[in-house]
Amino acid sequence: MSKIKLSDIAAALKLSKATISKVLNSYPDVNSKTRERVLQYVKKVGFEPDRNASYLRTKETNTVALILPEMNHDFFNSVLAGVLKRAQQSKYNVLVGCSQGSVEEEKKLISQFLNQNVDAILMAVTQQTNEFKHLEEVQKEGKLLVMFDKIEKIIDCPKIIIDDRKAAFDATEHLILKGCKKILHFRGAYSPQISIDRYLGYRDALEKYDIPFDTSRVFVCENADGNEGYYNAKKVLDLGIEFDGLFAISDLTAAGAIKLFKEHNIKIPEELAVVGFSNWRFSQFYFPSITTIDQPGITMGVKVFEAFLNEKSLKKQGLEPENRTLKLPSKLIVRDTTAREVQKSLTS
Amino acid sequence: MSKIKLSDIAAALKLSKATISKVLNSYPDVNSKTRERVLQYVKKVGFEPDRNASYLRTKETNTVALILPEMNHDFFNSVLAGVLKRAQQSKYNVLVGCSQGSVEEEKKLISQFLNQNVDAILMAVTQQTNEFKHLEEVQKEGKLLVMFDKIEKIIDCPKIIIDDRKAAFDATEHLILKGCKKILHFRGAYSPQISIDRYLGYRDALEKYDIPFDTSRVFVCENADGNEGYYNAKKVLDLGIEFDGLFAISDLTAAGAIKLFKEHNIKIPEELAVVGFSNWRFSQFYFPSITTIDQPGITMGVKVFEAFLNEKSLKKQGLEPENRTLKLPSKLIVRDTTAREVQKSLTS
DNA sequence: CTGAAAGCGCTTACAG
DNA sequence: CTGAAAGCGCTTACAG
Numbered sequence: 001m002s003k004i005k006l007s008d009i010a011a012a013l014k015l016s017k018a019t020i021s022k023v024l025n026s027y028p029d030v031n032s033k034t035r036e037r038v039l040q041y042v043k044k045v046g047f048e049p050d051r052n053a054s055y056l057r058t059k060e061t062n063t064v065a066l067i068l069p070e071m072n073h074d075f076f077n078s079v080l081a082g083v084l085k086r087a088q089q090s091k092y093n094v095l096v097g098c099s100q101g102s103v104e105e106e107k108k109l110i111s112q113f114l115n116q117n118v119d120a121i122l123m124a125v126t127q128q129t130n131e132f133k134h135l136e137e138v139q140k141e142g143k144l145l146v147m148f149d150k151i152e153k154i155i156d157c158p159k160i161i162i163d164d165r166k167a168a169f170d171a172t173e174h175l176i177l178k179g180c181k182k183i184l185h186f187r188g189a190y191s192p193q194i195s196i197d198r199y200l201g202y203r204d205a206l207e208k209y210d211i212p213f214d215t216s217r218v219f220v221c222e223n224a225d226g227n228e229g230y231y232n233a234k235k236v237l238d239l240g241i242e243f244d245g246l247f248a249i250s251d252l253t254a255a256g257a258i259k260l261f262k263e264h265n266i267k268i269p270e271e272l273a274v275v276g277f278s279n280w281r282f283s284q285f286y287f288p289s290i291t292t293i294d295q296p297g298i299t300m301g302v303k304v305f306e307a308f309l310n311e312k313s314l315k316k317q318g319l320e321p322e323n324r325t326l327k328l329p330s331k332l333i334v335r336d337t338t339a340r341e342v343q344k345s346l347t348s
Numbered sequence: 349m350s351k352i353k354l355s356d357i358a359a360a361l362k363l364s365k366a367t368i369s370k371v372l373n374s375y376p377d378v379n380s381k382t383r384e385r386v387l388q389y390v391k392k393v394g395f396e397p398d399r400n401a402s403y404l405r406t407k408e409t410n411t412v413a414l415i416l417p418e419m420n421h422d423f424f425n426s427v428l429a430g431v432l433k434r435a436q437q438s439k440y441n442v443l444v445g446c447s448q449g450s451v452e453e454e455k456k457l458i459s460q461f462l463n464q465n466v467d468a469i470l471m472a473v474t475q476q477t478n479e480f481k482h483l484e485e486v487q488k489e490g491k492l493l494v495m496f497d498k499i500e501k502i503i504d505c506p507k508i509i510i511d512d513r514k515a516a517f518d519a520t521e522h523l524i525l526k527g528c529k530k531i532l533h534f535r536g537a538y539s540p541q542i543s544i545d546r547y548l549g550y551r552d553a554l555e556k557y558d559i560p561f562d563t564s565r566v567f568v569c570e571n572a573d574g575n576e577g578y579y580n581a582k583k584v585l586d587l588g589i590e591f592d593g594l595f596a597i598s599d600l601t602a603a604g605a606i607k608l609f610k611e612h613n614i615k616i617p618e619e620l621a622v623v624g625f626s627n628w629r630f631s632q633f634y635f636p637s638i639t640t641i642d643q644p645g646i647t648m649g650v651k652v653f654e655a656f657l658n659e660k661s662l663k664k665q666g667l668e669p670e671n672r673t674l675k676l677p678s679k680l681i682v683r684d685t686t687a688r689e690v691q692k693s694l695t696s
Numbered sequence: 697c698t699g700a701a702a703g704c705g706c707t708t709a710c711a712g
Numbered sequence: 713c714t715g716a717a718a719g720c721g722c723t724t725a726c727a728g
Contacts (some may be wrong), residue, residue: 353722354721354722354723355720355721355722365722365723366720366723366724369722369723369724370723370724373723373724375724397721397722397723398720398721398722399722399723400720400721401720401721401723402721402722402723403722404720404721404722404723405721405722405723405724406722406723
């Protein structure tokens with residue numbers, strides 16, 4: 001079955017292609033009766049214009065590209081789900097790419113997507129991204145750029161982020177209120193803004209409660225994965241570092257750490273209270289279930305797409321955007337890894 | 349910067365657009381010196397033809413659509429990663445859609461993608477999919493269809509699946525060899541082929557070792573999620589059903605069950621050995637780490653895309669394809685939930 | 697071996 | 713308010 005096209009509609013209705021097209025694109029200069037007639041017929045036969053053909057004139061593809069640094073990752077997946085959901089509402093297509101934490105891959109994807117004439121690129125950069133030329137390139141090509149979660153501060157574009165510093169503060173404060181005084185922090189890599197912010201939030205909380213900051217309690221987890229949690233926990237024991245709490249950069253890291261500590265018969269939450277980050281799907285079924293920070297991934301995805309729509313409409317009107325960074329609130333979810341009465345630390 | 353186009357190349361090289369195009373599309377009837385000259389220049393200026401424009405003549409978009417029934421799902425994410433990886437190698441674009449377990453959504457996505465003129469639709473159907481018209485529609489429109497994991501047997505198209513029956517057999521046999529005689533099965537919904545096959549594999553193993561099948565040990569988990577694992581485990585205890593082993597439809601379900609059993613001080617693996625399915629990223633960091641079946645998600649994604657390429661090339665040559673179902677092997681990963689010496693069941 | 701020309705399915709100035 | 717015509721950037725029969 002060959003597809004119905006504009007000229008078929010025109011012929012059937014004894015109108016010109018121009019008129020049909022005007023109706024479809026909501027041009028005002030069409031007689032309202034004609035408009036009705038066209039609309040009705042179009043609906044009846046289920047016609048939709050071939051977008052690839054439209055593109056040739058409009059240069060709009062109704063397609064955006066989404067670049068994720070990691071695929072097997074609950075939070076990024078939620079963002080993806082949010083973008084897909086919102087994009088579909090507006091009949092946009094979403095091309096997906098995964099940079100796999102490699103800047104080279106990221107560059108390749110961007111150039112491929114630009115070549116594909118996407119209307120916008122929505123992305124979280126990799127851990128390693130420390131050059132910006134490929135990001136600026138997007139804007140030079142006249143395409144819109146929206147960044148989320150892992151952003152580059154220096155690039156001027158809409159950004160949707162979590163208030164990581166506040167979230168980390170909440171997580172750490174929760175541990176303090178549960179009586180922890182020797183709180184470990186398994187942080188992320190040094191350069192990403194989100195791991196810096198979480199680290200700062202951790203320090204903010206210590207400061208507020210007059211708990212001395214001890215650099216020997218901070219361990220770096222480059223990839224925020226489970227193995228790093230496990231091996232850094234091991235290091236903590238090997239070094240004989242005292243602790244009664246742990247704030248980890250991700251639930252996966254928290255789980256790895258809990259596993260090691262439990263293997264050494266350390267009681268959780270009695271001897272060690274733990275807070276993770278991101279509310280992974282698995283965390284509530286862990287034993288004990290993991291207290292964590294819930295990040296609104298779906299909402300972030302929706303907002304990312306809406307930021308693009310907004311930017312596009314501003315640009316069309318020739319307006320300059322302002323206040324382009326949106327911080328989404330996160331929420332502490334209290335579970336069993338911190339379920340204890342306020343108490344004096346047991347290991348002190 | 350306005351994009352360079354075919355006519356620019358032609359002008360610069362004092363050749364016709366036709367010749368340039370022929371070189372780019374590997375037509376044989378071009379002088380080899382001319383070809384070299386064009387290729388070199390094209391490379392130098394980094395020209396790539398505008399694919400949306402090409403489409404108008406070729407009707408090929410170099411874009412495939414991938415439909416997943418669920419987004420926050422380790423296995424489907426791995427498949428997605430595999431498809432993305434392989435597609436990029438062949439310079440294909442991947443549009444992603446998520447049906448969220450809804451047949452209606454699945455239909456919408458398919459019609460949107462068809463309208464977008466994708467070259468193929470690669471998909472796993474939803475749990476609920478029990479009509480096929482929208483699937484057949486894909487083929488009627490002349491687009492290629494490839495199914496994976498959650499397939500419809502009745503549709504004639506390339507299918508990439510895991511040998512679920514064998515995998516479930518392996519899982520159950522492993523429990524039996526660890527001394528289990530009263531093995532619970534937390535199965536998936538009734539209609540999906542994969543949950544039927546896993547159920548059959550479970551029964552195959554019981555039969556091989558002359559262990560009577562007891563229907564009261566089988567519980568249905570519609571969504572194979574953690575809550576269902578938790579509440580079915582509760583049901584097991586409430587009903588006073590005896591057990592010494594559990595084979596669960598997914599790691600998430602296994603985790604939910606383990607949590608409930610541990611809350612009731614049942615020792616794992618001593619009193620209850622557990623095998624999950626899919627090797628979720630979290631499973632190795634669970635305490636105890638979860639024995640599971642590793643499904644080659646990335647490989648499946650790669651194979652799915654290659655099945656499409658293969659189908660496309662066969663179609664071009666006018667050949668009929670045969671033997672279109674590919675079964676990928678899975679692997680038992682032994683971890684702590686079954687780490688015990690062979691022993692008599694303790695609860696007997 | 698090369699190129700002029702038609703055409704893919706739309707949109708959009710422009711004329712009437 | 714309507715339509716004829718040009719054109720978006722390519723590909724591909726066809727002529728030479």
